[in-house]
Amino acid sequence: MSETVAGPTPEEMARAVEVIRTVSHAYSSKMVGQERLRTSLLIGLLxxxxxxxxxxxxxxxxxxxxxLADTVDALFKRIQCTPDLLPSDITGNQIYDASTGSFRTVLGPVHANFVLLDEINRSSAKTQSAMLEAMQERQTTIGGEVHRLPKPFLVIATQNPIEQEGTYELPEAQMDRFLLKEIVEYPSPQEEFEILARIDSGALDPEHHVHSTVSLADVLHLQDVASRIHVSAAIRNYIVGLAYVTRNPEPYIGEEKARYLKYGASPRASIAFLQASRALALLNGRNHVIPEDIRALRHLVLRHRVLLNFEAEADGIRSEEIIDAIFASVPTP
Structure with a gap:
């Protein structure tokens, strides 16, 4: 069925590439370096x-x-996660109105186009779970009434490493709902020098905001074009094969490495590869996905889905090492 969907026209591709270029330029006017992070955010958007x-x-x-949210003329909300944050602080609540003698619904900050969950792993598991329905079904239920979230709806969550004091490990079910997980690294000395120069010039003043450069309609157009990027049967088989090896690793990567795996990737990983590879192809100006797109996304898609056991932690084994071994064991189409 999906193979018969009409791909984007040259005119649609040209418009999409122009919008992407506009967003990238606006983003780079505020952010120094972090090219990998910019790519990940754009993939999530597309x-x-x-x-x-x-x-x-x-x-x-x-x-x-x-x-990223500032570049789009959309509703943006930031939620600072703390141990005392309640689920209703995110989704909303019903409040008694004495003037009418009835309850009225007050929607929480999750009802926005872009939602930043800052330091998500400083909130309790109960509060984190309040986001599950919003992230998957794109709705919230308050007092038995369902409220649809706006389109587009994008959650960008930040977290500190779990070894830090006062942080909690995210539940596996919630981790799986994130399309990508990016590890943000320190800037290079040259980038850090540029950061200092921009601070002196006032360009990085916290009160300086990037002006909105694209509309919600532009974003929805980008997402529509990305959803129609061609993915061949060979690429789909490649994705399915990779997901299968994460669940049955021993015959492919050997007992030595396979013993470190606790759980393999769910079908959401295959869906994530499909969606993210289309977005990456569009970012590169292509109307079709190539195997290199899948390889480029391997850590982003799998590092939070291929879960390792305590033995791996004790031996200093990182999930990226296991992911690389899995990719090496599956023939590239």
């Missing part, structure tokens, strides 16, 4: 998928997320 950013404090995760 693929209509949520993104999890992890790093130590001070590496501009929050600034990157808010800057």
């Amino acid at each position: 693929a209509n998928g949520h993104i999890l950013l992890e790093s130590v404090p001070g590496l501009a995760k929050t600034t990157a997320a808010s800057t």
